[in-house]
Structure formats: structure tokens, C-alpha cells
Amino acid sequence: MVLLFISGFHRPRGWRRLLAEELPDLDFRVWADEAGDPADIDFALAWDPPMGELARYPNLKAIFSLAAGVDHLLKDPALPEVPLIRMVDPALISGMNEFVIHHVLHFHRRFDVFEERQRRREWKELPAADTACRRVGVMGLGAIGSAVAGKLGGLGFAVAGWSRSAKEIGGVESFDGEDALIPFLNRTEILICLLPLTPATEGIINKETLAALPEGAYVINCARGGHLVEDDLLAALDSGRLAGAALDVFRAEPLPREHPFWRHPKVIVTPHIASLAVPRSAVPHIAENIRRIENGQPPTNQVSRERGY
Known part of the structure; x- marks a missing residue:
């Protein structure tokens, strides 16, 4: 052999x-x-x-x-x-759990805001954050997505998942099919993309779907760069409609040095290392x-x- x-x-x-x-x-x-x-x-x-x-x-x-x-x-x-x-x-699942939980907690506790205030030397609190009131949504409920959704639910977040077909995961509200995508996005304050990249999911995070998220929402993409229309995300961030994004995957990898994501104050960039x-x-x-x-x-x-x- x-x-x-x-x-x-x-x-x-x-x-x-x-x-x-x-x-x-x-x-x-x-x-x-x-x-x-x-x-x-x-x-x-x-x-x-x-x-x-x-x-x-x-x-x-x-x-x-x-x-x-x-x-x-x-x-x-x-x-x-x-x-x-x-x-x-199993390491793929545990690695993705770690990556997603880190960024969800970062955004939930508004550490992005505190980091900016530190740069300005500004001592100012924010109201306490309650996980039960934070609506997190996972796009893609395969083996990894289901595990991530379950872990987030275990931390007390209000978790929903969207997938091609209905899934039953304890403590996770399930949305399935194309007609359920916009209602799923409407209730999601922190969106996590864990979909497979297929012709049907290419560019699924775009101007229309980003507009369906509540104002001040966050996006975490650790699936594939092809899921995201990058210019649409930049426009939503620059307009103030979205509060931030954590991106581990990109359409061009390595991410070109001149790409605006590198210097954008609302974007966290990692080099496709979420789960190995x-x-x-x-x-x-x-x-x-x-x-x-x-x-x-x-x-x-x-x-x-x-x-x-």
C-alpha cells in the first residue's frame, strides 16, 4: 500500500x-x-x-x-x-470550540470597546453583560457547528442554528432551509459561519444577509473566505451598522498586505488557524x-x- x-x-x-x-x-x-x-x-x-x-x-x-x-x-x-x-x-472540534468561544466572549463582554478605550487612556465602564440575553447564531450544523452550538449553549448564551435540514441539538433553537435564513439572522447578535463552501453557500454573507442582522451585530467567519463578500462587510462596518468582525479565512490567502482588513479598527485577523x-x-x-x-x-x-x- x-x-x-x-x-x-x-x-x-x-x-x-x-x-x-x-x-x-x-x-x-x-x-x-x-x-x-x-x-x-x-x-x-x-x-x-x-x-x-x-x-x-x-x-x-x-x-x-x-x-x-x-x-x-x-x-x-x-x-x-x-x-x-x-x-x-476530535482536535478539529476542540480547536474550533476554543476559537469561537474566545471571540464570542470577546464581543459579548465588549473587550473590543475596552481595547479602544485603553488606547485613548479612557477609564469608563459598560453595563454588565448577561449571556442569557445575548443571541448567538451558528450557520452550519454539521459535526463541528453542532458541537460549537452546544458548547455556547452550555455557557448560557441564547443559541440558534441554521442549516440545510432541521437539526435537534439540546438547548439550541433550530432554523432550516432558505426561507428560515432571514428570520434566523434577524434574531442573531453574534453570527458565526461554519458552513461548508458549496455553490449554494458561496457569498452567503453579503449585503442582504448582513442587513438582516440587528444593528450592532458581530460576524465571526471561520469556515471559508468564499462565504463572505468582503466589500459588503467593510461597508457595513464603516457605516456603523455592524460593530465588529473576527475573520480567520479569506478569499485570497495569505491575506494581501494591502488589504483593508489588516488595519481596520473593527476587524480581528487570524491566518486560517481556527482549527487544525x-x-x-x-x-x-x-x-x-x-x-x-x-x-x-x-x-x-x-x-x-x-x-x-
């Missing part, structure tokens, strides 16, 4: 070592220097490979995503028709699916190419 590791971002060392422990007979190769004969490759573990690259391997049995989302793979029109398997990693796969917790799921495929069983956590997730 030969697995090809393709990523310009992730370091292969930990993946190689842990996969060797799980699958001693696995030949782990790093693209491109170690790829060898394309006909040798059985599996690919990939993040954002070059267009057409995966089509070069005629005996590929499955493609494993190195990220929770698979848009970086599905954008390739030449993607081989083999099982596409999403990343399953950890080899220690992700490798057992990858190894189990390789075993299943080698034994003639269907892999788990397959992506629906039609839905895009």
Missing part, C-alpha cells in the same frame, strides 16, 4: 510516524520528491493539491482530506471518481478507513459530491 501526502502547509513528519505505527506495511511518500511512479499510489492524503494533480494517479483508491472542508478538492474538475473522505478528528487537524487524533480514523478499503468494505465519512460535504 502506498499513500501520497500532498500539502504545502502541513508538516508530514508526525503523519508519517503515526501512520507507520497503525499500518506498518504502508509506504508513506511525500509529494513531490518522493512520489515515484504514479501507478504506485493507492491513497492520497491531501490539502489543496495543484489542479489536475490527483488525476495523474491511475490506481488511486481513495482521497483523504487534510481539512474538515473539501472545497479545496472539489474545485478540481479532473478530480478522480474515487471515494472522497472528510477529515474526522492533529495527527495523534486524526490518524486512527484514516488508518481504519484504509483497512476497510483494503478489506473490500466501504469507507466511513464519505463526502457527497452532489452536496459538496
